[in-house]
Amino acid sequence: MEEELSCPVCCEIYKDPVLLTCSHSFCKACLEQHWGQKGSQECPVCRRRSSKDSPPLSLVLKNLCESFLKERSQRPPAGSAALCSLHREALKLFCLEDEEPVCWVCQTSINHENHKLCPLQEAAPKYKEELKTALEPLQKKLEAFNKVKETCSQTTEHIKTQAQQTERQIKEEFEKLHQFLRDEEMARIAALREEEEKKSGMIKEKIENLTREISSLSDTIRALEEEMGAEDISFLQNYKKTKSRTQCAVQDPEGVSGALIDVAKHLGSLKYRVWEKMLGIVQYSEYWGAGALGGAIYELSQKALLGCWKDSYCWCLGVSKESSNRKGKLTVRPTEGFWTIGLWGEEYTARTSPLIPLSVKRKPQKIRVQLDYDRGEVSFSDPRDSTPLYTFKDTFTERLFPFFYPGIDPVPVRMCPVKVSLSVQ
Secondary structure, three states: OOOOOEOOOOOOEOOOEEEOOOOOEEEHHHHHHHHHHHOOOEOOOOOOEOOOOOOOEOHHHHHHHHHHHHHHHOOOOOOOOOEOOOOOOEOOEEEOOOOEEEOHHHHHOHHHOOOOEEEHHHHHHHHHHHHHHHHHHHHHHHHHHHHHHHHHHHHHHHHHHHHHHHHHHHHHHHHOOOHHHHHHHHHHHHHHHHHHHHHHHHHHHHHHHHHHHHHHHHHHHHHHHHHHOOOHHHHHHOHHHHHHHHHOOOOOOOOOOOOOOOHHHHHOOHHHHHHHHHOOOOEEOOEEEEEEOOOOEEEEOOOEEEEEOOOOOEEEEEEEEOOOOOOOOOOOOHHHOEEEEEEEOOEEEEOOOOOEEOOOOOOOOEEEEEEEOOOOEEEEEEOOOOEEEEEEEOOOOOOEEEEEEOOOOOEEEEEOOEEOOOOOO
């Protein structure tokens, strides 16, 4: 413990410790002297240049040093034996049943009659190892909290990026509409802002809760480590109380779910939904989404999905049922509500379990996906010569939607315009 609280320059307990941006700490006077000798503001350990002329004082480290010095001053002199509070005899034995140090008189007293005893020197290593084992779950839990906090921080940045990209896409869509649709544009941006604020607030609150849990666990672990570093007799005298602190009921941290912006809610068929309010005839305009590889392009008609791509080594397309999970990591197979074919590397397959290899004589440039809902068929073919690729046969009980996964690189997905008319009765 003393080594951890020692300045790397003077090797003494920190005095007015300051913290550099590289996370190394030094006595304020030692750092100023080092900087004066070097003529530059660099870290004495890693030589990274400090961005601040006056590094901030580390109050946490200062308090730790003061507590350590105070505790050290109260320790008994080296070589002196602690005395039994009842018999004023040296405490040289340890009662294994009561888990406390005792003297030779206690050994013969009624309080410890027939109890198993052992020398202090034998008990201390054993119970330190036991406490070390009890400490491991707490350390793992602390690590789990730190990982979840890091994920939350990354999610916050991703939410911000999503919001910015979605806002840009919304604005691009509305620029193509007439002036009288501006009010609708602002209303949808307001809804996006509200969701961003709500979900960012949720993540912020989760980070704050995680920070409190991490701080509490860190304090507990630090206190336990200090107790384990104490003299054997001092450690064993406080062992019961110290051991009880390892039994703190802290639940495992929960991950982040449902925290991202629901982009589909804001962008899915945006112009079409606005057009429905106008009760007129409009044209589906192009839709851009994230995630395409090689600039994949898809066209949607009444009963067929026509797709084409460029230089993609990883793609998947077909249909999915309305209730299927289309977020996060997907298992694309009929049992999960997906009827698709795809390419991975150089192998074309029907996405069943197990995968069924497809016989493809030439690399398809377009793939037509034909759905016959009543007959329960989803068929795939090459429209250049109507060569069949694969047909799924199943029973459909709910609405189906086009599904496509054009790869992992962040290249936009584009929906081409299709003339659509709707009769309103």
